[in-house]
Amino acid sequence: MENKKMINKTKLKKKFNQEGIQLPIKSMNILNDQVSRMVDKWIRNTKDSGIRRLTPDLTAWIIK
Secondary structure, three states: OOOOOOOOHHHHHHHHHHOOOOOOHHHHHHHHHHHHHHHHHHHHHHHHOOOOOOOHHHHHHHOO
16 A cells, blocks of 8 residues: 555644654654554455445454
8 A cells, every 4th residue: 555644743743742742753754654554454454354344333343
């Protein structure tokens, strides 16, 4: 899959700043990459399970 912006960096930085933690752009990019990999894994789990529509009750099962 194409590696696109998965997280809203402004919101992420604000969350860290609220806790007094500085978050440099390189760290944000690493977190974005990790989130992208997690989403790719969820997609693979969903597809490998033969699920064509991810309903709320199936979401917890896919995130494992």
